[in-house]
Structures are given as C-alpha cells and as structure tokens.
Amino acid sequence: MIYNSFVFYDCQITFQTRRNCSACRLAKCFNGGMQRDRLLTAEQKAAKRRQIEENRNLALHSNPKTNEQEFQLSSSTFLDDLLMLTETDILLTDFTDLLSIQPQQTLLSPEDLQRVETISRFYQNRIELAARNGLPWDPSMHAQTFLDVLNSHSVSVMRLLSFFKQIPEFNQLNVDDKVTLIKYNLLTVLGINSALSYNIETKQLIESESDLPSNVQYFRVLHGYNISMQTTKIFGAFLNIAKQDRKIIELTVIILILTKGFSVISDHDEPLLNDIMSAHHVQNDYTELLWKYMETTHGYKKTVDLFSELIRHVISWQVVYEQMRNNILRTLSPEDIGELVPIMKSTLRIS
Template identity: 25%
Template sequence: MASAEKKSSNSRKDLICTVCGAPATGFNFAVITCMCCKAFFRRNALFGLSSLQCRYLSEKCSINIKTRRDCSYCRLKKCFDVGMKKELILTDESKRIKREKILANRQMTLNLIRPVDTFDIKRNSPVKPDHSANIANIYNAFEDYCFQPLVKFDRYEFEFVSQQPVKSRIKLQHYYQYYMTHEASLTDFFKRVPELRKFPEDQQMVLCKHNMRFLIRMSLMETRDPDLPLWPAINLLIETIFGKSLLEESDNLLRNFKEEIRDSKCIRLLLIIFLFSTHSSYNGHLDTLAIYDIQTKYTELLWAYYSEIYDYSVVCERFSTIVRHCLHLQRIGRDAEAKREELQRTRLCLESE
C-alpha cells in the first residue's frame, strides 16, 4: 500500500502541463495543466478569443513556462487547442450553491468536533445587539453602494474596452474613469458611517481621499469578479505603467488575502477601520485623537465579531494574518507610487527637451 501511494505521488510529479510545459497538478477542465494555466483559463475562457488580441499580431506566439504571460490571446488559443472546455467552468449560481454547501459542511464539522470549553471567549465578550445591527448596516451599505454598482461597471467596461484596438485600451482616460468610479462608490459607502457624518463636509472629503488608493485596492477583494483580470478594463494599461511583476504581486496578494479571510463582513469592517487611519506624515486639520478613538471602536467591533465565531487563539491568528497582508498591500502601494512618480519625472524631462 505504501509503495502504491509512493508510485501515485511520483506519477503526479511527472505530469506536465499541456499548455505551457510546467509541472502539472492534474486534470483541469478536461486537460492536464498546471495551476497557473487553470486559473488563467477560468478567468478568460468565458469571454472567448474575441475579447483579446495577440500582443505581436501574429497569433502564433510560442507558449511555454517562460513566455506564457507574454500573450494572453495565444495562451488562451492554445488552451482551447489542447482541449480545455469552458463548459466545465462553474457559473456564478453553481459557485454560490457549491460555496453554501462547503460552508454548511464546515459548520457541521465544527459543531461535531469543537469542545464546549472553546466557547469561553464567546461568553466573555459577546457582540451586543446594537453591534450586530452596526455590522449588518455596514455590510448592506457596501452591497448597495459598492458591490452591485462596481461589479456591473467592471464587467461593462471590460466588455467595451476588449473590443477596442490595443492602442485604445491603454489610454489614460480609462484609468481616470476607473479610479473616479471606484472612488465615488467608496465615498458614497463611507458617508453612510455615522461617525464620519459628524465631521464637517470638507473634513469628510479629506478623510475619504487621503487613503483612497489603499482602500480601493483592499475593496477589490469584495468587488472583483474572479473570472476577470484584477483591473478588468485597464489591466493592460496598469501592466504598461507599473510592470507585470507588480501587477501579478497585487493579484496574488489579494487572492491569498481573500482566501485566508473568507469573510465579507470582516473585509468591509476593515475598510471602515482604515478609513479612520492617519499615517505619521499626515498634516491635515483634523482631530487625530478623535479619529483614533473611532478607529479603535471599529477594531474592537471586529475583535468582538470574531470572538463570537472563534476561540481566542484563532482570533489572534486572524488579526495577525490581517496585519501581515495589510503591510504587504501598503508596500505594494508605495512601490506603485514610486513607479508613478518616476514616470511623471520622465515625461517632464521629455517635454522639456
């Protein structure tokens, strides 16, 4: 039996992705592929080849482990050529049903194996009824002002821009429209927070704007369509400006963050927590102590919410995970800002010559 398991393990290691030649994990959408090509096919197959264009206009690019990210059109074409079936990709409704079954099974397992004494923290720090209502209000406000409108906007923009030539796709107007739409939706959401409305209108706008880029990145965990690129309509533009490596790092981070948290209420609470965040270099005319108190209130609300679900050690692990990913996201933001400033300086130098 041991030798059979060893043989099975070795055979899996010998599998080669039929798309790019990388080590494969098994059958994905009816073909042996690696995880990267599986994820790529899931994101792009439903939109078809008509939504893409060969980067080199030849439609004959060689696809291997080193070149697979160079041309999405030829990579998707090869996926279809080797037999990958888009019909096997779960629809949104199928994914919802599958997710509900997984959650139900997980909860059933927890109820069976979790000892009674692990719920001590639940008796010590329960979420009060008004706190539960507050969490529900935050969740619903984000749903109405961010999730639903932004999902529709991203899909519409992606389908619209995908039909245009490459030169038209990388115009800065697409970036400005994307950023302004996401900023407006998040601002509408934040203005439903009672504590923010206590500030004068001009100070509300200062709070919303000074941390907006970070907040937009974090909100993508909730609003992004898993079957679309990270920045649907402006993915090629973002890649052109900031580089492929930074784009892929952002994509992987947000996917991992979302996968490890797996809780929309938590992510939406985090947006409120980081709204009331002023870094050390902040010099705005705001009562930073009052802002800190509000941030502390929502942080404690998140802790109490988690404590209703998990025991103390798990809550600590969750907060540690959040801090680790947020620091990583901030570092990516700094790298992107440095790249943007470098491009601006280059453009000014060229204009002055």
C-alpha cells in the same frame, strides 16, 4: 526564595516549561497583570459559555457560509493586547486546566450583529447611491488607453466614498478631517476593497453586472514583474479572507480609512487632523466591532490567525501601493494630468 515560612521556587516559566511548576506559573500570570476577580466558578463559567453559544448561533444564522465545526469557546485576551502577545498572555490562555479562569469575553451582542448587517447593507447600496449622484466615467465603456484606465477607476472610488458616506460615525467627523483621511488613505484602501469584487473563476474585477471588467493590460508593463508578483500574492491573501467572510473586509476598509498617518511611507505634506481624538475613538469602536464579530463567528484561535494575517498583509500592501503610485506619477505627462478626472487627481494626491 522563602517568604513567611513558605517556600517559593523562582522557576523559569516558558511556553515549553509551563507545566513543570504550577505555583510559579500562576505567580507569573498574576505578576503579568491577571486579575484575581476574573476567576470564575464552574456555574459562572457555564453561564458564560451558554451566552457565547447563543450569540454564535445568531451570527451563524446571519452568515450561513461559516462552518459550524469551526466554532469553539473563546478564551480571549483584551483587544488592545492582540498585537503585543507576550509569553504571559500565552500562559494565561492555556491555564484553564489549573484553575477555572475565563478572561474577559468579547461577545457580539444582538445589537452588534444588527450593526454588522447594516454595514453590509450600506456596502451593497454604494453602487446605486454613486450612480444616483453621478459618475465621472461610464462603467460600461471600454477603457482603451492608460489614461482611460486611470479615469475608469474613478467609478470604484465614487462607489467606495458612497459607502463611507452612509457610516454615521464617519459623517460626524470634522469636514476637513474627512477630506484628509480620504485623500491620504483612499488609494490603498481601494485596492483592498477590490477583493470584494474580484471573480476568482473568471479572473475579472467587476463590481456590477452592468460594468465592463477592469482593464489590466497595462499593469505588468507599468509596474514590472516584481511588483506584479508581490501584488498578486498579497491580493490573493485578501481574496482568501473575503472568500471566508466578506464582512471582515467590509469592516476593515472602514477601520483603514480612519487611520491617521496610514501610509508606512512618511508623507510630510499630510496635515494634522483638527479633531484626532474623534477619529481615533471611531476607529477603536470599529476595530472592537470587527474583533467581536470575528471571534463570535469564527472562534478565538482562528480570529487571532485571521487578524494577524490581515494586519501583516495590510502593511505589505501599503508599501507596494506607494511604489505603484510613484510609477503612475512618473508615467503621466502634464497633458495626461490635465485630462485626469478631479477625483483621481485627489486619489493620487496630485496637487
């Protein structure tokens, strides 16, 4: 093509051919939405790098289990584009050898870091707060029957609710909206939350030293081999993420409890939220906080891998948990339902 006496070749730019023609590659990046004002001078780029390292050092100090060798300079795209990475996005992140391009940084500020630490403290406080408010089941008592096992789960439910009640933004939501979000999201979130209490060495699920381990003897009998294997595989992925960094799961459960229409299985009985935008804004805020924390602590590349893995397994977990819920409902007799503690009736969405 010829424009103003300059010759431009309309080359096909792919990930494999991106280095063949720098001009067409740059043109494609601009056509894809890259902004010229995001090109930085060498001095600006160095300043950005220093700021990244300062914030990462703060995060490293608060999270000593993180391997310092995993830290790397960020080349992040916008968070909203994370799940829609296009060919152009890939080209942008690998274009720094041609120009001094530094996409928008998603840095964790000291205030953000303090917020993450406060959330972790809220999570630790959940057990004491739930006990103070009264539990519907004694966690030190052995659950012998299947009904006992279901009722014993009410302890974990109450503790998780005590965690959410400490989150200021969640408390400020419409009261009826909070009830809806908890009723339709809590069961799935409860399973993911369990990854923070599972002891890999003893293979026991126990939240507090004073608790008896959860009774899982009915699990395979009730749900069958296939669901048991699926659950083990997906839960193992959450365990792996929690082992690397517990704070990721702590932030994730907040994000998931705020999701309207969370279940991949359509539930036509789920009411609309009275103020859906408020819930949406809070969820976006915590999603951004999670992304910034992960990128600052673990680097951009590992964050993309972890975030993608997290989303993939959350979706799979929803499907499996809906099947498990249906199995439970088919097993319960009217007499059993009458003996369920109220919080478990609500969690299982039994009217």
